[in-house]
Amino acid sequence: MEHTEHSIDPVKEQQEHIKRRAVLQAAIGVGVGLSVLSTLYVGVGFIPKVVVTPEKEPVKAGDVLVWAQGAKAGQDITPADLQAAQKSDPPFIIAYPKNPENNVVKNQSATNTIMVMQLEPSSLSPETAQHAAQGIVAYSAICKHLGCTISQWKNNEWHCPCHGGEYDPRQGAKVVAGPPPGPVPQLPIKLEGNRIVATAGFLFEPGADV
Amino acid sequence: MYKWLDERLDLQRLNNKLFRKAFPVHHTFFLGEITLFAFIVLVLTGIFLTLNYEPSIREITTPDGQKLPAAYASILYIDSLPFGAVLRSLHHWSAHIMIAAAFLHMIRIHLSGAYKKPRELNWLVGIGLLVLAIVTAFTGYALPFDNYAITATKIGYEIGAAAPWVGGLLVNILFAGEFSNTNTQMIPRLFSVHVLWLPLTLIALIGLHLLVMVKQKHTQPKYAERVSPGKVLGVPALPSQGVMAGILLLVYVAVTTLIAGIFLAHPVQAYGPPTANTPAVKPDWYFLWIYGILQMIPSSWKFELLGATFGPQFWGGILVPTLVILGAAAIPFIDTSRHKQRYLELPSQHPGRTSFVIAIVMFYIMATLAGYKIDLELPNALLWVLVLFVPILTGVVTYVVLRAFYGKTPEEPVGGLQGSAAND
Numbered sequence: 001m002e003h004t005e006h007s008i009d010p011v012k013e014q015q016e017h018i019k020r021r022a023v024l025q026a027a028i029g030v031g032v033g034l035s036v037l038s039t040l041y042v043g044v045g046f047i048p049k050v051v052v053t054p055e056k057e058p059v060k061a062g063d064v065l066v067w068a069q070g071a072k073a074g075q076d077i078t079p080a081d082l083q084a085a086q087k088s089d090p091p092f093i094i095a096y097p098k099n100p101e102n103n104v105v106k107n108q109s110a111t112n113t114i115m116v117m118q119l120e121p122s123s124l125s126p127e128t129a130q131h132a133a134q135g136i137v138a139y140s141a142i143c144k145h146l147g148c149t150i151s152q153w154k155n156n157e158w159h160c161p162c163h164g165g166e167y168d169p170r171q172g173a174k175v176v177a178g179p180p181p182g183p184v185p186q187l188p189i190k191l192e193g194n195r196i197v198a199t200a201g202f203l204f205e206p207g208a209d210v
Numbered sequence: 211m212y213k214w215l216d217e218r219l220d221l222q223r224l225n226n227k228l229f230r231k232a233f234p235v236h237h238t239f240f241l242g243e244i245t246l247f248a249f250i251v252l253v254l255t256g257i258f259l260t261l262n263y264e265p266s267i268r269e270i271t272t273p274d275g276q277k278l279p280a281a282y283a284s285i286l287y288i289d290s291l292p293f294g295a296v297l298r299s300l301h302h303w304s305a306h307i308m309i310a311a312a313f314l315h316m317i318r319i320h321l322s323g324a325y326k327k328p329r330e331l332n333w334l335v336g337i338g339l340l341v342l343a344i345v346t347a348f349t350g351y352a353l354p355f356d357n358y359a360i361t362a363t364k365i366g367y368e369i370g371a372a373a374p375w376v377g378g379l380l381v382n383i384l385f386a387g388e389f390s391n392t393n394t395q396m397i398p399r400l401f402s403v404h405v406l407w408l409p410l411t412l413i414a415l416i417g418l419h420l421l422v423m424v425k426q427k428h429t430q431p432k433y434a435e436r437v438s439p440g441k442v443l444g445v446p447a448l449p450s451q452g453v454m455a456g457i458l459l460l461v462y463v464a465v466t467t468l469i470a471g472i473f474l475a476h477p478v479q480a481y482g483p484p485t486a487n488t489p490a491v492k493p494d495w496y497f498l499w500i501y502g503i504l505q506m507i508p509s510s511w512k513f514e515l516l517g518a519t520f521g522p523q524f525w526g527g528i529l530v531p532t533l534v535i536l537g538a539a540a541i542p543f544i545d546t547s548r549h550k551q552r553y554l555e556l557p558s559q560h561p562g563r564t565s566f567v568i569a570i571v572m573f574y575i576m577a578t579l580a581g582y583k584i585d586l587e588l589p590n591a592l593l594w595v596l597v598l599f600v601p602i603l604t605g606v607v608t609y610v611v612l613r614a615f616y617g618k619t620p621e622e623p624v625g626g627l628q629g630s631a632a633n634d
Contacts, residue, residue: 161488179504
């Protein structure tokens, strides 16, 4: 009797061995898994926090359009400026919105880049004219294709130098040539004395459509 | 001295085992070495640049009263140092040369069938190196923070963002948030990626590439089969091969420094600091083909699926390059051979493969031509014909000509002309 109690049963020993191995493997697996997961959490830091400063706020109703660049950077754009621009190349002005309450030019967000130009009022389509003032139209200047500033004027159309996208500012910035997937949004404006003032935000989302 | 070291390190054995290794000689074998030299020069000139570059966009006032972003101003400072402009230009040129030499090296491997078993692994590592080298060059592009570089990089950012589902997250990590002239975290992030993480990855992959090559032995040139069939023919790694490589390195450095000095690359002063405007930019030659395809794809090619947009940017910027890379990676698995590849094959004896390679090169040239669509006022329909049919036509003509001149030789199964040239 004693003899059988002390004898080693090879089958039982084998089973014990398998059980030990499974427990160890599970422990190692859980340990490695948890370590990897906790390391991944560090990766959250790769995505920076977005802080909205007054300079980064999107354009909204009441904002005044000011020169984005050049000698007059930061100054209000006047109808006289736009008439002078008509004879230059390009015949439009790149603008930023300025919050009249705190006088902050909202120039720290690329999607706030705006194109303003004066066109023949009769050439505008009815929808475009609705958001224009005396032929003055404003659009987001960020190309819907890959986010360049649409900064040129070619073949009597608004031309993006990056991949040849062309928009027609008379017809709601309809794409007339090239690869852009859609029009850029118009910015409804009105004239207040000598200033060009937004009456709302962009009609739809500005920026590259990707 | 030698004896002292030898007693401790057993240099004699190391010499016998490693440095006496026979390395075959052929002029096209230097393409890979030139790639390596370019990388060495990039690291050395890059170290010089980091010592004087300031990765920040904070506004500083220069001695002459200009207000400039610090990164841009530090490039002007580098240009004012003794040989500073030349070294920066050399860094820029070396990036071009590294990518070009790697590309030619790859074509040499393809034309001579050296990708076949057992070297499929190194073919894949090589493709990884080429892609990584291009990504590294791209991340360095924005660092001078001039208007041209910022515009060009912005396009790359939006192309990355066009990748379905993950694109937005990916570019947010690479560029530390939204791409903007005023994003203060962007330049430090790109700087770290460009000078630290990607070069370390490149060094590791280059090491692996060379290690696999040494382990598997370099392919033997065709003449070795005639001269001493079944034997390894070559010169010892040291001194003969080492001296050759050393001389080539010196010649390489001399020639590229001369070029870099005469043709100063990327004059940031001419472009000026970033503004709200977009200058008309053209990407570097290794992106020009993608740029061309982007201009050809009409705006109507767009649909949405499960919250992701598949627009023209996706087709031209993501899908086509991905297909090209996957197609290249698949080559050794399409063209399988039963024997272990020991000798290089002559392109003339493999007309199918050779004409395929030439068709691919033609595709690249035609897509690059499409990059000049606006300048040359080329109609879109013509470009589609050029990009799709000229490569196929070139391939067929090459095949016929090779067959006519070199006769019918035993053909091996190749992925040749059956595959669409545009997709592979």
